[in-house]
Amino acid sequence: MKEKKLNLIFILFWLIALLLVPPLFPRYLLHVFIIAHIYAAFALSWDLLAGYVGELSLGHSLFFGLGAYSIGYLSGKFGVDPWLSIGISCIVTVVWGLLIGLPCLRLRGPYLAIVTLAFQMLFFLLANSLYNLTGGEEGIRNIERVFNSTESYYYLSVFLVIIAFIICYLLVSSKYGLIFRTIRENPEAAEAAGVNIVNYKMLGYMVSALIAGLAGSYQALYLKIATPDTLSMALTFSAITIVAIGGKGTLVGAVLGSYVTTFIFDRFAFLKDYKMLMYSIVLVLCVLFFRNGLAGAVKRVLLWRKMGVDNMPGGGKA
Amino acid sequence: MVLEARGLTKRFGGLVAVSDVSLTINQGEFVGLIGPNGAGKTTLFNLLTGFHRPSAGTVVFKGEDITGLKTSGRVHLGLARTFQIVQPFPELTVSEHVQVGLLTNKRKKQINVQQEIEEILNAVGLVEKSNDLAKHLSLGQLKRLEIARAMATGPSMILLDEPFGGLGQHEIAAIQELITDLQHKGVTILIIEHVLKAIMNLCQRVIVLNEGRILAQGTPEEIINNPEVVGAYLGKTDSGQLKKVL
Amino acid sequence: MAFIQLVISGVLQGGLYALIALGLTLTLGVMRITDLSYGVYYTLGAYFSFFFIIKLGFNFVLAGILSVVLAFLIGLLVERLLLRRIISDELSVMILTFAFAYALEEIIVFVWGSPFRTLPPYAIGTLNIGGILLEKQRLVSFAVAVVLIVLVLLFLKKTRFGKALRMVSQQQHGAYLVGIDVQLIQRLTFAVGSFLAASAAVLLSPIYLVYPAMGWSPLLKAFGIVILGGMGSVKGTIIAAFALALIEVLSSYYINQSLSQVSFFVVLILVILIRPSGLFGNREGV
């Protein structure tokens, strides 16, 4: 139960730090923070599936894009109130999560990975080619402006990422978290212990879709446009990288990883072509040698004197 | 009658692993399932517990046709199992293994989970290991953990797949005791075991499977003296030799 | 007439699809991993032959042989240095191979740049047999692909290595017990997969074109074919490859040309949903 209190302390500290950002930092960095928060929320949704349920969603940007396009349609095309649009687009992504998850989650490992990838590619293709419906490369525009100042968008992004974190945290620290981990560790044994794995995977999948969709619709709201980029494989790739760098199955890792990679990307913008190379090599090395990521490294440094690191309960599966 | 199988058949491609098996097991009974390697024992277990769908035949548990039910659904009805090759959750603690079983137990109100975990761990003798990760346990401890997890689901029948496999005399005795306790609590038990000696003492009835079919069933005494069983186990040798093996 | 022309085109295409998918099906069957970097060996094969033909001026045959041999060696190295460390962790393998595919793409951009490249044709012109047009290049590529596939099949059937490979594919634990060096078999199979992907690229890059992201599309096609045919079933893979190519060509003429890719995804998704074990797979529970 101590852990719960400590996580609350983390959120509190984090929140205070985030509130200090606008007065202390120049305006451009607010934008970078906003982007980092969008990625953090998206990475959290991916980590929930990969790090806790143990399912690799290779087409995860599908839900990000669905969120973005939903708000694009509602606000940009039909002039629905943007706040209402966010709510509706969350429902839309959850329904899509259900539609896709329902048949797919019976499948395991490679099949699920490939089917989610196929769905994402299909939607990406359609977004690019169905001009009348999706605007093709131009995307869907004219999403209503909700704030005039970057600060307000920033606070909204803080709200978004904290909400995403809390949802994920509450889920994984409840009995559902334990059940998710049994599915990750050994699905057959979980089933034999009475876990209806399809139902629980479905739950994880829908919550994950909800958060990814929320991140996507926030991005569309902020940029006032939804383009096929939101459905791209590169976006999924960045979520995977963020989680791999931050530490899989820790949640804190997704947040840390997002700050680190976004700021590194920003600092090293001058590297041009090489930064993607650097990025992907870092990812390969993380998977090979640094499997618990930043969160794991922090844990290791703090605990190595006191007890064997391997004995840490609740740690992510290596 | 708790569990009944009628005409169970399982084909993998061209291979028939289980062929037209019918059996009944009564409330509170302790039944052994033996047979040479590749006889289809584990496949039969998988059919009974829902890991495999039968190619033909039905499974009835407590009067309900469960042929189409998933494994977890059968567990909720009170049909639990253990695995031949232990299947722990490596990164979960021992108490979490038990907790999962309790969480999914829908027939029972959860009043004091912590206390129940302790009780079960006490029963299997893992209480001092309750905060250890499963990956740090020995094989004997893992075998007991399997049984603890199955017990936590509140079963009225347990299917044990070689609970003594790979263990030493001492550990076998401990698990034997655990199983006997279970039986005394009224749990029906179906057990696959290679250590025949162990189950010959425990079982009230033994079913022999060979090449996917039921070869014989009866009391342990009848089985040992059945020439067909002897043939299946040892080719064309005499029953004296089988008795020596047993 | 139109129908015959289309069927012939579909068959010619199908041979190459089969070649690409064969390597993946072997890897999946023997290693039990989802190799998302499979397309990279296709890309590498194309860039190697580009390098040998254009930069060094080698002839096509020599360049092709060198390219596939290099791809084979890289496959060996990747298996040894990267995959072996984490092979038991399914999720890590997928993330690693996905990341590796990205990294290699970036390395190719770094070394050769990102523009489109083309290669000269190895056989120019078209045969006209009673109104049916047969491009010589596609005929040659089909012939080589068929020879390679037959060689692989013979190899699996006749040689000791092939038998061991099939044993590992069917019963990994059993293979251990009878004293087969499973690691060695897996490593060689992975390299053979790289070899097959690269050889498809060598045959196809003079017909298509060469660019860093070229490997993703064959990767998805190969996965689709393997899933259609049933994981680990060589026969199913080959039949599915031809079936898919024929469906593509016929549907694009008789239905709509823009739908071949969409219909590919739709068919793939449908098959997985209705019959997850594929058309010829028999593995239980997926």
Added chain:
Amino acid sequence: MVKRNKLFAVAMVLFLLVGTLGCSSQSQSGSGDSKDNPKQPYKIGLLIPMSGDAGDHGQIMIDGAKIAQEEINAAGGILGRQVELIPFDSAANTEKGVTGAKKLIEQDKVDALVGTYRTGVALAVMDVAADAKIPFLISMAASDEIRNKIGKDNSYYKYVFKVAPDVADYTANLLPFLTDITKAKTYYYAAENTAWAKQLGSVMKKQAEAAGIKLVGEAYVDTSATEFTATIMDIKKANPDVVVCGIITAPGVPFAKQYYDAKVPVPMVVTSGVLTIPNTIKNMGAQSDYISFGLFNIDKPITDLTVPFWEKFQEKYGYRGTGFNEVKTYDSIRILAEAINKAGSFDKDALAKTLETEQFKGLAGTYKFDETDHQAKWGEGYVNGVLAEWKDGKAQVIWPENVRDSALIRAPWWK
């Protein structure tokens, strides 16, 4: 378990550290607002893709931009201020594009923005530029939607101008091939299944019909297609006088090769993209022969700037320009400099007024922006393109007549 406390403490420290890092480097680079100061360079932010699938375009754009920068600086700069270029890799991604625009405007304090390759990026960046009241010259992104958006709210997008040709200009560029060169009565449109190619197709149809040319068939193929037997059979069945090709990405090459091998008896003209780039054609051998294509510029005396630019480019970088990226980036920067020089001040409103009213010389002709939607005008007397044909790996200009190398070279099997 208490140790977890430390974990989060360290996490927080890390988090703040990263933030401070960002802050400190910011304070170094944010070097004051001394605008209009003749000592300060005039900063132009270039938003271009340097990585991702449009990555190779970015370098060509920079190469073109650098020549403009050198020329302007050699001629004394913009009202005495030297030009400084600050590129940012937008990776052809909307979010990165907006990030780039914000960084260039808020951190690097650029005076103007030039660029964007993708329409989606341009549409998002337009708003950022308009909010910050920074002049933004769109150099490559072509869609009509950009000028529609400007036209609808002309006062908000006061400083946004579109140097890039419109969709209708891409097709107008091809039209002489049908009317003057081949005197076609019918054409077939083969394109890839993207919104861009579909837009091209519908605009082309309108323009062709106005010229009395009928569309007799069309095919939209996948962006990953490799096998075109069906398309070619359909073309033969439709029996057009000309094939217009809108397959501008990867499948363009196998299509052209198969088209050549199948000896389709009619000429083909390509709108832009992969088949117009010398690098692609280089190793295609005979299979690239007889492909005609539209370009925005080539080393012919279209204006007096053109030939010197192409020579300088070739000499400086050792490769030939593509006639798109480098030309439009160069022209955008030149226009910006010329407009400020003409306006005689750095005042943005004066600049916008000058851009709206005056004419400017570029490589591709004379730029005159529409007063309401700020689109550079196309046609005789304004900006215009050229048509060329590949033969033996070289681009032979076939139109307009005053600069052409030769008439259309006919393949032996054409009807």
